[in-house]
Amino acid sequence: MTCTDIEQPTVRERHHPSDTTDAEWAILEPLLPKPACTRPTGGRPEKHPRRNVVDAIRYVNDNGVKWRSVPVDYGIPWRTVFGFFQRWRASGDLARIHAELHEQVRVHDGLNPRTVAVILDSQSVKGAETVGNGSRGFDGHKMINGRKRHLLVDMRGMPLTVMVGVASPHDSVPARDLLFHLRLTHPEVTVVWADSAYGGTLIDWARSFLGLTLKTVPRRKDQDGFAVLAKRWRVERAISWIMRARRNVRDYERLISHSEAHLTWTTITLMARRLTRPPPPPRTTPHLAEPAKAVGKPTPIRIRMQPQAIRLTPTALC
Template sequence: MRERRYPTDMSDAEWRLIEPLLPPPACTLPTGGRPEKYDRRDVVDAIRYLVDNGIKWRAVPADFGIPWRSLYAYFQRWAAAGVVAHLRDQLHQQVREREGKNPRTVTVILDSQSVKGAETVGAATRGYDAGKKINGRKRHLAVDTRGLPLAVMVTPASLHDGPAAHDFLFRLRLAHPEITLAWADSAYGGQLVDWAHTFLGLTLRTVARPKGQKGFQVLPKRWVVERSISWIMRARRNCRDYERLPQHSEAHLAWTTITLMTRRLTKPVKKRPAPTTSQPARPAPVRIRARTRGIRLAPATQ
């Protein structure tokens, strides 16, 4: 077994979460197939290492024991077959159950982020965001009230949030029919609100900025998705878009989310110490409301 030496390597507890969610090997199916040459745990560790450190496929360390072409084939095949999305959705439900929440959320928060595209991003899948002054791609993100990403869609940066939201909300509704309420910024307002209610049965509410706001200010609901974007940007592969296909960019974002949730699921729960019986519990403070009507207050002495 390969020695675990990198911070992105999975622990045994993390691997026990991911292993049953992966598709069975072809050699175990009735149709048959060749036995897999490389250990799946090493494959997942190598992908997590690449996403977190932002290296090239050709620069994958040799101690993983997997040629970069074979590793890229695993990444591409799992992304196309929906394995990565299945991992993200199943782990998302497990995190919510562990935190005492309903495994399927009914409320989401929407937002987008424009990132620069490298020279490997083709002209057909990139654009210029005049508002952010960024030439590259735009990520449309939907998170739950805990900040865990549910879905992501990558488009050219020139596409406005409103038109892109028609396709994004339709995909989100198909994958998660239990969602009934979505919060977003004012870019998702206007006719999109009526369209979402009429055709998707989805209530879309916007959170506008206060008038005269200068600089950054924490806004209700929207701060949750802003924090999620900061979590995603911790992985260096996501700081810039290098992928030729938008689907591969979505897969890199999903792998970042998978790493985040496996670490959260395997983190020990901190139990609060029980109150000791020797010290009596303090009584709850009582709030007294006094009526000042009919009462004459003495002037304050100087």
């Protein structure tokens, strides 16, 4: 409902690959926040169709163009498109849409709507000249000057939470904030898989203060160069999915929150398209990187419904 007192423009022809299909729009439209004019506080009626706004945001995200380069065939000024992008991020509606779509995808695939195990990894990307010195750093391991993305995905590779920060700190340092946020938003999660960079004192900290079991997947002893490892290949695949959007190839955003918003829009597009397709068939054989499971009765999974108490002490987040 747009409650506009002016005639709505005709639906534009959708010829960009990033445009929403009718099936995708049927999924996204109910999740969008209500227009201001329908709320008790009131507001100005919206002039432009929301589907055109969403298509314009997805165009910028998928093609990596500047906001001023939004095509004129959308019929919306670029400042209006950026305004919707910024308001939906600041109000928390973008995070809510992402969370609801994630549950829908899991139900669509025949899984529990909430996952109990996640996989953690990071990715360093170069920062453009628009990224200020105060929000960028140098990753000495990857030799990259820019920002680092920390990604949490479920066991199917669907992104659950993303956090962006400077690239200089060790992975275990910002991982504390990310795991703390994970405990608050997803209290049902019990196990976190990660690489050896997240080991050490972080394992004891996560178990003591958050009640999380952090398990590391080390490199193989005979590994020479890159190799697909168990559990970790799922988050690596998720990183390749978000890199298909050209806006995510480098970090162009002045604000870290805008970088996280672009990553969220990428995953929202990914999940909306997943919901319009039939669910994938169950895998009959394990992945090559996964160890074969023993034949017999499957091990039951215990789901903790009530979150454990969290100690909010100054030393907990040091």
